[in-house]
Amino acid sequence: MGFVSSLALSHFRSHQNTTLHLDSRPIAIMGANGSGKTNILEAVSLLSPGRGLRRAAAHSMMRYPENLGWKITATTSTEDTVNEIVTRSEQGAARDVKIDGKNMSQMKLGEYLRVLWLIPAMDRLWIESSEGRRRFLDRIALSFFARHAQNTVIYEKAMRERNRLLKEQIRDPAWYLALEKQMATSGQEIMEARTQAVAYIQSAQDNGGDDFPHALLSLSVAEGEVLATESDLSAALSASRARDLMAGRTLVGPHKVDLTGVYAAKDIPAADCSTGEQKALLVSIILANARALRQVHNISPLILLDEVSAHLDKARRASLYAAITDLGLQAWLTGTEREIFQEFEADAQYVNVMDVDGSSCIEQTL
Ligand SMILES: Nc1ncnc2c1ncn2[C@@H]1O[C@H](COP(=O)(O)OP(=O)(O)OP(=O)(O)O)[C@@H](O)[C@H]1O
Numbered sequence: 169m170g171f172v173s174s175l176a177l178s179h180f181r182s183h184q185n186t187t188l189h190l191d192s193r194p195i196a197i198m199g200a201n202g203s204g205k206t207n208i209l210e211a212v213s214l215l216s217p218g219r220g221l222r223r224a225a226a227h228s229m230m231r232y233p234e235n236l237g238w239k240i241t242a243t244t245s246t247e248d249t250v251n252e253i254v255t256r257s258e259q260g261a262a263r264d265v266k267i268d269g270k271n272m273s274q275m276k277l278g279e280y281l282r283v284l285w286l287i288p289a290m291d292r293l294w295i296e297s298s299e300g301r302r303r304f305l306d307r308i309a310l311s312f313f314a315r316h317a318q319n320t321v322i323y324e325k326a327m328r329e330r331n332r333l334l335k336e337q338i339r340d341p342a343w344y345l346a347l348e349k350q351m352a353t354s355g356q357e358i359m360e361a362r363t364q365a366v367a368y369i370q371s372a373q374d375n376g377g378d379d380f381p382h383a384l385l386s387l388s389v390a391e392g393e394v395l396a397t398e399s400d401l402s403a404a405l406s407a408s409r410a411r412d413l414m415a416g417r418t419l420v421g422p423h424k425v426d427l428t429g430v431y432a433a434k435d436i437p438a439a440d441c442s443t444g445e446q447k448a449l450l451v452s453i454i455l456a457n458a459r460a461l462r463q464v465h466n467i468s469p470l471i472l473l474d475e476v477s478a479h480l481d482k483a484r485r486a487s488l489y490a491a492i493t494d495l496g497l498q499a500w501l502t503g504t505e506r507e508i509f510q511e512f513e514a515d516a517q518y519v520n521v522m523d524v525d526g527s528s529c530i531e532q533t534l
């Protein structure tokens with residue numbers, strides 16, 4: 169698995185025409201607020217399947233006022249191969265993907281690059297609703313198990329149909345059986361992938377060399393619920409039918425599972441930690457995810473850390489940079505000041521981003 173050796177953005181958000189030539193070292197992107205730093209990270213996140221780190225629609229990434237559509241071209245390099253990935257949206261239509269000149273499904277991107285990220289919107293992950301934590305967990309699970317994406321699609325489609333039956337107050341069990349079977353089969357694989365992902369993260373944290381505070385992670389299901397096997401899931405769904413009919417939706421299943429985090433050294437729930445501690449827990453998990461991918465699949469992911477450095481004290485920042493250098497992966501970091509990257513010294517490459525007449529311009533420096 170390679171690193172990005174060049175990246176060209178055409179009419180992508182604030183970038184009319186931006187090209188970066190890179191080596192495998194981490195990239196420190198610096199610039200004033202609104203200069204176009206996060207937009208670069210978002211473009212890199214689109215080199216993996218899905219909607220990218222802002223979860224935005226393709227049309228909103230078109231550079232205005234022209235609204236012509238956008239194009240991202242990346243070259244990825246490993247020791248012995250070079251590939252070209254192009255993803256673009258014409259006039260705001262759903263994005264397509266070409267790899268080495270051939271049309272490919274977005275899913276194929278995962279065979280070339282794995283991309284993990286931490287963005288400011290995740291700062292409240294431990295405090296807000298379980299949805300964000302589930303999404304975070306599922307991205308981790310997906311980084312290990314490509315099938316997780318398909319299973320999620322199958323599960324959600326069957327659940328939507330089941331919810332429609334519930335809303336229409338259909339009581340005949342015959343209508344539910346086939347859908348519940350699909351939900352149980354895909355749901356069991358979803359649960360297994362999540363459980364395994366948590367175990368990988370845990371063991372990578374335990375065996376890691378970084379001094380970030382470790383998170384004890386676990387999956388939590390409602391009291392009295394067991395959702396481990398296919399038959400557990402079938403039984404839970406059929407037992408919940410009467411309650412679900414009253415609610416008009418499915419109240420039990422993997423879509424309700426939460427991710428619990430505890431600050432290991434202090435034994436306090438992540439939600440009760442300080443802002444900086446909560447951030448450090450997320451950094452620890454991302455680093456563990458990268459380390460586990462190396463251990464399990466021999467893959468080095470790209471990691472995108474948007475405005476992470478500014479929230480860490482000097483010592484934690486130094487640990488983060490040491491961990492990144494140690495993992496030998498291409499990390500993309502943003503910050504408003506050069507000062508916060510100084511602990512990297514020559515171990516990083518530097519990019520300045522500026523707004524010039526409403527368009528982002530870049531300058532690569534030593
Ligand atoms: N579709 C678009 N077309 C043109 N400009 C856009 C589009 N979407 C966003 N922008 C602009 O891009 C600019 C840069 O955004 P970006 O989020 O990359 O800034 P940033 O450098 O990360 O700033 P901050 O330090 O505040 O996080 C913003 O001024 C934003 O309004």
Ligand SMILES: [Mg+2]
Pocket residue numbers: 205206207474502
């Ligand atoms: Mg930003």
